[in-house]
Amino acid sequence: MAKEFVSFKLEEFQSLYETTVDVNLADSGCHPVKLSELVDSKEGVDALLDCDLHYPAVGGTTELRDAIADFVGISGPQKSETVLVTVGAAEANAIAVASLVKPGDNVLVMSPGYQQISGLATNIGAKIHELRFKEPVSAGAPWTLDLNLVPIGVRFSVVAVNNPNNPLGRILNTDEMRAVVEIAKRSGAWLLSDEVYRGSERTSDEVTPSFWSMYDKVVCVGSLSKAFGLPGLRVGWLCAHPDLIQSFWRRHEYLTISTGILSMHLATIAVRPATRARLFARNRQLVREGYKRLEKFVTEHSDVLEMSAPDATALGFVRFKGIKLTSEEFCHEVRKRASVLVAPGAHFGAESHFRITHGVVPEMLEDALGRLSEVVRDLQRGYPV
Ligand SMILES: Cc1ncc(COP(=O)(O)O)c(C=O)c1O
Structure with missing residues (x-):
């Protein structure tokens, strides 16, 4: 039933x-x-008004995909093929879960956390396990990742993290990131890393490191909704090996076809290093x-x-x-x-x-x-x- x-x-x-x-x-x-904060010159306004309101490039323009790849730290000749532009991180996460999770799978998610991955995976029929942040005992102390609570002997198909984390705002340190990668490696799991809050750092001007280069079976998700302050554009992305991006793309065609052309145009401005x-x-x-x-x-x-x-x-x-x-x-x-x-x-x-x-x-x-x-x-x- x-x-x-x-x-x-x-x-x-x-x-x-x-x-x-x-x-x-x-x-x-x-x-x-x-x-008006994003498009603040006469040439910029003219270029916006000159946009043909056609379907945009379904997977994102090469210029935008390249700019996103640079932001995530992806290099090499295939960098644009490593990125798929989606309707927000919401679509990106939905595509990733639909592609990587099967009924009966074990999925590890962060808790407290944004419950999109756990809800989607539950609806597919997966079993959810928690990678828990422990609540501080003394007021004001940080929440700490409790790696000892990760069940031993369970084979995960996906290990899903959100770094920096919603709702805690915690950024994982290098040791914690390595430990997360080890957990994924032990199962040969996909590491699904939702990195939508990269760039919103409070205590430093350094952008939070991506999991991108730490593991080969990684899928990184990003968005313009948080650190860029542009949620109304509904632009997000998936970064993964080009073969996997192709299979994500096939789902994207069913789901939304593409984000809007004005959003794609404005996203290209936003992700450029100077605007970013x-x-x-x-x-x-x-x-x-x-x-x-x-x-x-x-x-x-x-x-x-x-x-x-x-x-x-x-x-x-x-x-x-x-x-x-x-x-x-x-x-x-x-x-x-x-x-x-x-x-x-x-x-x-x-x-x-x-x-x-x-x-x-x-x-x-x-x-x-x-x-x-x-x-x-x-x-x-x-x-x-
Ligand atoms: C961790 C996380 N992932 C994804 C999303 C969805 O973001 P988007 O607006 O890009 O669809 C949110 C929104 O709150 C979020 O907090």
């Missing part, structure tokens, strides 16, 4: 409620870039300033809230203490009372937490934090729910 379809709880929560609130802080990127550097600098500044505000807020409410400092991303993953609600109930209270949307920790596999985006313009964040403060204090006092 077919198992019941598992929906993507986080995305379901966001799509149901994000248009119903005054302030949406349940998204995972920075305040979006305006078209400018966008990363813009977004890192939002991340750094937003984090300071969020940190101050959490400190002022330290009797009820705590958070570990993220290395990257515009995300805070905040634990609430002494409030007897599930994370879903908590987020619904915040939504209903304050008209602010934050995302339940349960949708990442960690109860008693909520995820909040801080990389937005200061007025918006301050407004939301003020509203959140009132709700948190009410809930702490046991205000009737």
